[in-house]
Amino acid sequence: MEHKGFRHWRNTITGRIIIGFLVSTLIPTIIIVTLLCLQFEQNFRTTAKEQMKISGSLVADLLDRQFDNINTITMAPYYNSYFSSRIAMNASDPDYQSEYLAFQDEMQQLFNLTTYSSSDIMDLAIWSDGLALYHILYDEDWYPSMLQNITEQPWYSYTLELKGKLAFTPAVNAASIQKDTLLDTSFFFITRQIRNIYNLDQTNLVILTLSTNTLDAQLKNLNLLYNSFVSITNERGELIYSSLPLTSEMLQQILTKTEFHADGSSWYGESFQLKNYDLTVHVAHCLDELHWQIFSIVCSAAALYLAGLFVAYLLFRRYNRWITASIQPLLDTFSRIEGGDLETHCANLPVEEFNHLSVSVNQMIDQLNERIRREYLMTIQQKSLQLYALQSQIQPHFLNNTLYCFIALNQLGERSTLNSALYSLSHLLRYVLSKEQYTSLGQECAFLEDYLKLQKLRFADRLSYEITCTDDLRSIRVPRLLLQPLLENAIIHGIEPSESPCYCHLICEKKQNNLMLTIADNGVGFCQDEFEQKLKEAIAITATPNSAAFRASTREKTSIGIYYVQERLKMWSDKATLQIRRDGELTVAEIAIPLEEISYETSDC
Known part of the structure; x- marks a missing residue:
């Protein structure tokens, strides 16, 4: 019954006008709002991409300068006479203690020649064939647990593979923790192998532990973190640093997708390679603002459409009564004609189109009366013709x-x-x-x-x-x-x-x-x-x-x-x-x- 009622309503003038109005306004509104949202999204992404490009370039330059200084520090041991001779320290040697102190004094003098601030270095160590020849702790709260079982550290074999290049490794190996656990990026390791050309069998390492607090402060000073975050990965895809806490699952999305979800938000990311180091800077811009702006546009369009719909409804009710005032006399006239009253006529109507129809109806009534009269006379004549035919x-x-x-x-x-x-x-x-x-x-x-x-x-x-x-x-x-x-x-x-x-x-x-x-x-x-x-x-x-x-x-x-x-x-x-x-x-x-x-x-x- 409801379906039949709707079908009947759909075939009325009111139904057709309403359906036509909705189709002619709703579809264009949806198309316009959609195009507007797409254009806004495109502009937003273009602006975000340009901002991320600038941010990535600034961060890359900042890291290049910072790591150039770190590179200078890690190159200092090459100027120590120990790494340019065939001498090898042995803890059982009677002269070991004096040689050890002499090495430390020489290294201290070399490090004093560098101009790099040590505010982000938590500790620095030089390790050679199982012996910690030099170690300085810049952060008193930091415990150098890395010097224990150094060959078992995750960065040890990676450093040897790079053969003298700087190796950047995270504090914790992501593979060893659960996917939903936040990765620790409060510090990371920079290591380098010092190669003694006079003793190629000798294994020497410079090990630095860097805090990321200084990097956080520098990024904040650059005002690069509005609606965005920066993360740094090494050539193996390991997370070295991130201004936003990440899990290994989030990290995988950053590495493999342009758009991803992290910290309950949607992000759009761009990647930039450092010029001098095997590091990748990932700059991600938050899309929540985009989604909120699009939602605001859609809500505003919907509100305006509903307001227009309400005004149209008020006008429709007014004009519907105006049209009905013209239709009803026509219906009454048709009803009287159906009842056999062929002398009736329809009065003038307020709507011009219906008034034309009223005139046509009146003409039709007159023509119908004339036709009936002619048919009546023709019937009489036909009867006379039939009589004549029978007689003649x-x-x-x-x-x-x-x-x-x-x-x-x-x-x-x-x-x-x-x-x-x-x-x-x-x-x-x-x-x-x-x-x-x-x-x-x-x-x-x-x-x-x-x-x-x-x-x-x-x-x-x-x-x-x-x-x-x-x-x-x-x-x-x-x-x-x-x-x-x-x-x-x-x-x-x-x-x-x-x-x-x-x-x-x-x-x-x-x-x-x-x-x-x-x-x-x-x-x-x-x-x-x-x-x-x-x-x-x-x-x-x-x-x-x-x-x-x-x-x-x-x-x-x-x-x-x-x-x-x-x-x-x-x-x-x-x-x-x-x-x-x-x-x-x-x-x-x-x-x-x-x-x-x-x-x-x-x-x-």
Whole structure:
């Protein structure tokens, strides 16, 4: 029921207007808001990308300068005589203690020559073949646990693989902790192998532990962390530093995706490679602001659309009442017409379009009344035509003359001719008594041929006739007994008064896009003026079919028959015409019907 109710509402003007309004406004609004959000997002990402590029460049330059100083510190041991000789310290050697102190003094002097601030260095150690030759603790709270089992540290083998290059390694190996545990980036290791060219078997390492506090402060001073964070990874993808606490799972997203989720937010990242070191700086910009701005745009558009929808609804209610005030009178008028009141009319309406419709309805009512009047008169005329047809199908004296001819033929012994004449009369009567209103042109011609055969029995050599009708015309549908009054008129008023032999010709043909039915005879003819006067009298008489004048005229059947032929032609086709004229020695009755007006019988018996 609800579905049917909606379908009914959808097919109303109100439903169509509302649906059309929603479709024509909602879809463009959605498209415009979508395009606006896409454009805003593109601009936001472009701006963020430029900002991240600047931030990445600044961070990369900062790290390059910082690590250049670290590189200088780690290169200092090369200037120590211990790493440029074949001497190797041995703890069991009696001179070990003096050699150890001498090495430390020399290294202290070398490190004092460097200009790098030690505020971020937590400790520094020099390790050679299992011995910690030099160690300085810059952070008193820091415990140098790395010097224990140094060969088992995760950065040990990595440092040897780099063969003298700086190795940056995290404080904790991410592979050894759970994915959802935050990685410790409070410090990281920088190590380097010191290669003694005089003793290649000697393994020497410079080990620094750096705090990230200084780096945090430098990044804050550069104001690079608004809605973004910076992380640094080594060539193995290990996290060296991050301004935002990360888990190993977050780190994996940073390394593999441009957009990722971290710390409950969405981020868009760009990566930059340091020029002099195998380190990658990752700058990520938070997309939450973008999402919030897009959400604000959508909410604002929705609010504006709803406000516009509310205003449109108020206007719609007002105009709907205005339109309904014009529709209801039309509906009332239709209801009265449906109830049979054809005298009703619709008043002027306030809506111009509906007022045009009201005028059309009033015109339709007037035309309908006129049509009913005409149909009524036509029905009366048709009844009169039917009465006339029944009264004038065959004249009594024609039947009387035909029967006398049959008696004469019988007395003369012309049985063959008599049989043929009887068959013709039988066919004629059967055709005349048929109740069908229409017949085929072929059947009409066959009826007229039987009629002429019987007339020829009376007139003998005084009457000769010919019927011309091609086979393609015989199936054309025509009113029954249409041509009989014309043919009968030709015989009675043209051939019968003549004392010389006469000729009657019926021609059915197509000519100039018309079907032409022509009856021509060379009888005595008629006076044109007298004929037209009788035709006018016949028209006046048929207006009162019950009058004595009408009954008297049907007995003469001169102009009355022609008038009824004209009326039957009008009922058949408004474009059909009848013309009766003198053409030299011939009297011609010609019917013309346009070919587009004709139809065909399905069969022609």
